[in-house]
Amino acid sequence: MATTVNDTFYISHGSPTLSIDESLPARHFLQSWKDKVFPQKPKSILVISGHWDTSFPAVNIVPRHDTIYDFYGFPDPMYKLKYPAPGAPELGLRVKELLVASGFKRVDEDRERGLDHGAWVPLMLMYPEADIPVCQLSVQSERDGFYHYNLGKASAPLKDEGVLIIGSGSATHNLSSSKRNLGGSGVVVPWALEFDTWLKDALLQGRYEDVSHYEEKAPHAKMAHPWPDHLYPLHVAIGAAGENAKAKLIHHSWQLGSLSYASYQFTTAS
Template identity: 60%
Template sequence: MDTFFIAHGAVNVVVDETVPVRSFLQSWKSDTMQETPKAILIVSGHWDTDAPTVNLVHGTNDTIHDFNGFPEFFYQLKYPAPGAPHVAQRVKDLLDTAGFGPVKEDKARGLDHGAWIPLKLMYPDANIPVCELSVQTGKSAEYHYKLGSALAPLRDEGVLIIGSGHVTHNLKDRGPNDGPTPKWASDFDTWVKDSLLNGRYDEVNNCEKVQGYKMNHPKPDHLFPLHVALGAAGNGAKATLIHHSWTDSVISYASYRFTAAQ
């Protein structure tokens, strides 16, 4: 299985046809990935913990409405995907063996909107088991790359690994959708693209040193899922840009596919 970094957007993406990423996610099964995974492991920028944590859910995942200020309709949306306790246990074993433990488990937590929003568009039937893994913003980008590397065996077991976040994520400085993208956002987005497409992964894993990093990521929770997905693709993986658009002037929806070396 290839691994992916997907921009998830706000909850309005589910219904707002003017948001370009919506049609990209809706065409996922026809245009991006025809093979149906046995299970999905998704790493969301909306679950930040001190130690790696998986939601080990038996039964159906709850839908977490972790957003504010939207019409009541959005709080009624559900994504009742089954849990993937076997994947959660496998993630724990792999990460514990690789020295990232002790990995914690949460048997009550469902899927936050960084997980269920894209999945609701990609796999609307909600019939594929889903497990979520947290990020640790107290750690580094390189830490998350190595964490992803430890999860690489899951690809051969039919598990689709998705990082869900954004390449740029400064909500404080948002502007109109049709407004110009400021240089600090476009420069960082271009740097990520050029570094990934040209295989400069060491630079990506040291992104904290790059000019504009803190401006684009006051908190790195939405960028670290990219590093997990990249690491999980294995050494020598090839990056492909599979979608690119902007909203709010400063929010990049750049999404990437990582194909393992043959």
């Protein structure tokens, strides 16, 4: 019988340089994952990454993962990194089964796609042995937060089957602003701080419905997320944990003045 996994997580993976930049506190946080955050070894991992955006929910069903370098103009060593984690075909089909049973009429199977950097960069730091089977689930950026909450809610039974559910995005994700701050003072810009603080308070206070409607509720929502793809993995993690789950801030740091690495743990209420 599989060990139950009580917690779900939202990890801010920030910039692809997280894969090599030893100066980033978020990198050291993820490297301490098994010692300080989640010592339990899951049977498999379901990752919802902001870098896989499809019209309908999709799962990747592969025997072993290729490493996708879906970033451009970064240092050469980053393109030599590999994370050959085994695939989790049975998990992919189980996710599809759960989503269809919950009313998602179409769920696609991708039998070629490997892991994008929203998945392999944090996993490389969290589980460097690459020995845990992984499945990815896509986001649908043309839908809303409540839709993604329901995507997570449908996936919740996986926790009782030993599956660790991780949403991977960024608490703030405005690349144009980050590029303007290259070489800057490191001071966090006000709009990013205000949105990030609102998000933290809403999560820690359990105001998950507000988070599902963050576009109307949060300050500077469109500035913090010109596109919603990097926040929707958070909604999936919340949905999988349940409406009475307790949120905990497990890491917080900044890069380039506007890129928040805020990461959260959601513990299902007993």
